[in-house]
Amino acid sequence: MSEDFTDEHLLTIEGVSKRYGGVTALRDVSLRIRPGEIFALLGANGAGKTTLIGCVCGLISRFDGEIRVAGHDVRRDYRVTRQLVGGVPQELNHDGFLRVRPCLEFQGAFFGRRRLRERAEELLRVFSLTEKAGVNTRFLSGGMKRRLMIGKALMHEPVLLFLDEPTAGVDVELRDELWTYIEGLRRSGVTIVLTTHYLEEAERLADRIGIINHGRLLRVEGRRELLQKFGRRWVEISLDRDVPDTLLQTLAPLQPVKTAADRLRIEFQDTPENGGGDGPIQRLWVAVAAEKLRVRGIDGGHSRLEDVFRELISIDGNGEGEESP
Numbered sequence: 367m368s369e370d371f372t373d374e375h376l377l378t379i380e381g382v383s384k385r386y387g388g389v390t391a392l393r394d395v396s397l398r399i400r401p402g403e404i405f406a407l408l409g410a411n412g413a414g415k416t417t418l419i420g421c422v423c424g425l426i427s428r429f430d431g432e433i434r435v436a437g438h439d440v441r442r443d444y445r446v447t448r449q450l451v452g453g454v455p456q457e458l459n460h461d462g463f464l465r466v467r468p469c470l471e472f473q474g475a476f477f478g479r480r481r482l483r484e485r486a487e488e489l490l491r492v493f494s495l496t497e498k499a500g501v502n503t504r505f506l507s508g509g510m511k512r513r514l515m516i517g518k519a520l521m522h523e524p525v526l527l528f529l530d531e532p533t534a535g536v537d538v539e540l541r542d543e544l545w546t547y548i549e550g551l552r553r554s555g556v557t558i559v560l561t562t563h564y565l566e567e568a569e570r571l572a573d574r575i576g577i578i579n580h581g582r583l584l585r586v587e588g589r590r591e592l593l594q595k596f597g598r599r600w601v602e603i604s605l606d607r608d609v610p611d612t613l614l615q616t617l618a619p620l621q622p623v624k625t626a627a628d629r630l631r632i633e634f635q636d637t638p639e640n641g642g643g644d645g646p647i648q649r650l651w652v653a654v655a656a657e658k659l660r661v662r663g664i665d666g667g668h669s670r671l672e673d674v675f676r677e678l679i680s681i682d683g684n685g686e687g688e689e690s691p
Contacts, residue, residue, distance in 0.1 A: 376401045376526055376557050377422065382431035384417055384581075391417040392429070393581040399526075404548070404558045406572035406589075408565065408675055414581040415561045419528050423453045435526060449477060452524035456531040458511050460503040466490070466514060467499040470521055477522035489517040493547065509540040516547065520556075527551065529560040533567060545571060569671040577678050584678055589671070596674040600667055601647055602631040606660040616653045620646050628662075 377399035384392040392414045399405050409415050420426040422433055424444050433440045435447040460469060470486040479485060490496045493513040498506060506514065512532070519527060532548065533541040541564075548571055552558055562568055568575055569589065576586045587595065608627045620632045634646040654661060 378434045380432045384429040395583045403573040406568035406575045407561045409578035413578045451526045452519035453528040454519045462504045473518040474521035565672040600633045602665045604663040
């Protein structure tokens with residue numbers, strides 16, 4: 367990246383690389399996270415997401431480069447940074463011998479938290495677990511265990527929270543509930559970094575998105591900017607007769623595609639310019655009118671984040687593409 371890094375950012379990562387023997391898990395990753403944002407880190411399995419989180423959270427201390435949380439170096443000032451950071455792993459990891467309330471209190475005690483009971487009661491209310499406070503964690507449903515894990519990570523009131531696949535393995539109803547919790551956490555002042563394979567999740571929650579592949583950060587963009595820059599729109603029309611060759615020739619610059627004998631489809635970059643009076647859609651209507659054709663039906667849509675993600679990963683190929691932005 368060519369950005370100027372300053373400690374006004376809550377999280378600053380500069381030139382971080384990590385190797386495991388002959389495997390490079392991270393390659394010169396640089397990133398900064400603003401206070402109060404939700405940042406989604408997207409990548410396939412093995413792309414380096416969990417390794418990067420481990421470096422920030424203090425689980426991995428041997429790496430090249432520098433990481434600062436609120437201006438504090440995560441290795442030199444680890445006593446400070448570990449108080450500032452909370453993490454929720456993908457795997458459920460509760461102590462099966464503890465009840466719910468003691469599970470929260472025990473987590474807070476690790477960080478020297480005072481008034482453990484008050485904080486635990488607050489989080490039990492927030493995550494709708496008050497009625498389960500005395501239940502052994504083994505007997506909670508999967509969704510309740512997921513909520514409890516987020517509660518544990520918040521016991522010491524971190525300012526930066528990492529959520530690794532927060533809705534993995536949960537049903538649609540609970541997923542929506544957890545999304546609401548996450549949005550509420552941001553409103554309360556918590557900065558959130560999440561990894562997810564559900565790109566719909568990133569599309570709804572994230573302010574900015576980073577795409578990582580083969581340990582390299584390919585791109586960091588605002589969600590809207592990313593979709594606008596790489597997203598595409600499409601329009602498909604069905605006609606009252608077969609698509610004439612003359613219409614295809616007129617629309618050749620738009621690369622039209624016949625999806626059936628009487629159906630024609632065009633795709634174009636989803637930019638404000640292309641939606642204007644002389645954009646692709648207007649050119650399509652003009653060409654159809656010039657051929658004196660009747661339109662029987664119209665369909666259309668635009669790229670989802672999943673489409674953009676796949677395109678960027680395919681461009682990167684084996685990791686030898688362009689450097690991080």
